[in-house]
Amino acid sequence: MELFLIRHAIAEDGEDDDARPLSARGRKRFKEVVGALDALGVRFDRVLHSPKRRAVETAELLAPLVDGELEVTALLKEAPRDKLLGQLHGGAVAVVGHEPHLSSLLAWLTVGEPEQGRAFVLKKGSVAVLAGEPGPGGMQLLALWSPGALRKLNG
Amino acid sequence: MSPLTPAPWLEHLEKHVPIALEGVDPEGIHQVRVAGRRLRVLMELGGHRALVGDLRWLVRALGRARDLDVLAEVLAVQPYARTAEGAEAVTDWLTGLAEDARLEAHDVLTSPRLEGLIQALRTLAPLDEREARRSLAAFSERVRKALDTAVDTRLDAPVRVDAIHALRRALRRLRYANDWLEEDARPLKSLQGALGAMCDLTALSRLLGDLSLAEGVDVSAAQRRLERAHRQMAARLLRTPAALSALR
Numbered sequence: 001m002e003l004f005l006i007r008h009a010i011a012e013d014g015e016d017d018d019a020r021p022l023s024a025r026g027r028k029r030f031k032e033v034v035g036a037l038d039a040l041g042v043r044f045d046r047v048l049h050s051p052k053r054r055a056v057e058t059a060e061l062l063a064p065l066v067d068g069e070l071e072v073t074a075l076l077k078e079a080p081r082d083k084l085l086g087q088l089h090g091g092a093v094a095v096v097g098h099e100p101h102l103s104s105l106l107a108w109l110t111v112g113e114p115e116q117g118r119a120f121v122l123k124k125g126s127v128a129v130l131a132g133e134p135g136p137g138g139m140q141l142l143a144l145w146s147p148g149a150l151r152k153l154n155g
Numbered sequence: 156m157s158p159l160t161p162a163p164w165l166e167h168l169e170k171h172v173p174i175a176l177e178g179v180d181p182e183g184i185h186q187v188r189v190a191g192r193r194l195r196v197l198m199e200l201g202g203h204r205a206l207v208g209d210l211r212w213l214v215r216a217l218g219r220a221r222d223l224d225v226l227a228e229v230l231a232v233q234p235y236a237r238t239a240e241g242a243e244a245v246t247d248w249l250t251g252l253a254e255d256a257r258l259e260a261h262d263v264l265t266s267p268r269l270e271g272l273i274q275a276l277r278t279l280a281p282l283d284e285r286e287a288r289r290s291l292a293a294f295s296e297r298v299r300k301a302l303d304t305a306v307d308t309r310l311d312a313p314v315r316v317d318a319i320h321a322l323r324r325a326l327r328r329l330r331y332a333n334d335w336l337e338e339d340a341r342p343l344k345s346l347q348g349a350l351g352a353m354c355d356l357t358a359l360s361r362l363l364g365d366l367s368l369a370e371g372v373d374v375s376a377a378q379r380r381l382e383r384a385h386r387q388m389a390a391r392l393l394r395t396p397a398a399l400s401a402l403r
Contacts, residue, residue, distance in 0.1 A: 016278070018277070018278050019277075019278035021280060049205070050271070051270075051271040051272070051273075051274035051275035051278075052274075052275075052278070053275070053278040053279070053280070056205050056275050056278075056279075057205075059205050060203060060204060063205070066204070069208035070204055070205045070206070070207075070208055071208060071209060071212075071268065072205070072206060072268060072271035072272050072275050073267045073268055073271045074267040074268075074270040074271035074274060075267045075271075076271075077271075083267065
């Protein structure tokens with residue numbers, strides 16, 4: 001399978017972390033990311049996303065690239081565990097989440113050790129592309145695109 | 156007008172999840188599904204795609220348990236088996252199915268997906284009322300299309316069961332959309348209720364068919380009665396000028 005790990009776009013500050021919306025700038029820049037992914041021919045059969053508002057809003061912006069369903073899961077609010085790996089099925093799946101958990105997931109899937117997550121830098125709106133079997137060490141990192149790189153790819 | 160937020164039906168959902176989990180009062184699962192449907196309509200009024208699929212999943216995943224609750228209520232009032240042995244077979248069969256459905260419902264009600272859905276709805280931005288009112292037209296259009304498919308006013312025309320069910324769903328969604336926008340939806344409610352009773356008959360007939368296959372119980376007479384009642388209700392409702400004009 002192809003797995004796209006996507007960190008939520010830039011959000012506003014706020015006391016209630018779960019309720020922070022995307023900022024106008026974050027929304028605008030992530031629309032450019034979506035445009036670049038579209039130009040690259042990226043499509044998803046599923047999008048899993050965290051319930052935090054900034055992740056829900058980021059997933060919503062990805063909707064034009066989704067042929068199947070968007071699915072919320074509380075598992076993406078916390079450090080990755082086996083139950084989350086069990087949710088990773090499909091042909092091309094996007095996961096919209098938060099740091100440091102997303103980097104931990106990336107490390108777990110590629111080198112088999114979640115604690116190696118600090119070796120990966122996922123800026124807000126970044127996309128990591130993986131391929132293989134979604135188990136510990138079962139996937140290969142194909143690309144790690146920052147929002148800036150995606151904008152350049154899109155010309 | 157109060158802001159368009161999911162708060163009232165989210166509270167309803169959260170209140171009924173523990174009741175549904177307890178598994179004693181059938182209203183628990185029923186009201187979780189009602190809240191899920193109403194919240195889905197709200198999301199669609201807002202033009203959202205996120206959480207719509209999760210709400211659809213919630214309603215569907217609890218559908219089997221709800222159908223069995225309805226069947227148990229009907230059989231308690233009107234047993235369809237002709238003999239004591241038959242009645243016992245029906246009870247055993249229904250108890251077994253209900254236990255399976257309860258286990259499935261438990262998995263749904265304790266899932267990270269439902270936990271995430273509730274968390275996400277708590278922080279959803281209020282919907283733009285103008286946008287919601289624009290979306291309302293699409294709900295009406297779906298009812299018109301469903302009506303055109305379902306209704307054949309010729310006296311000898313066959314009743315189209317699937318089309319009637321689709322009409323019921325479209326009507327219910329239009330009613331919920333009107334409720335969210337605080338429009339008068341009472342005429343829609345009575346029609347939806349009548350169509351709902353017909354759809355319940357179909358669900359019962361299907362479950363009785365399952366019973367026949369599983370236990371070898373002869374349910375053909377009961378099914379014929381249900382089908383006759385369904386046809387009569389459909390013909391009465393869909394060929395009545397007052398009902399049609401209210402729908403249109």
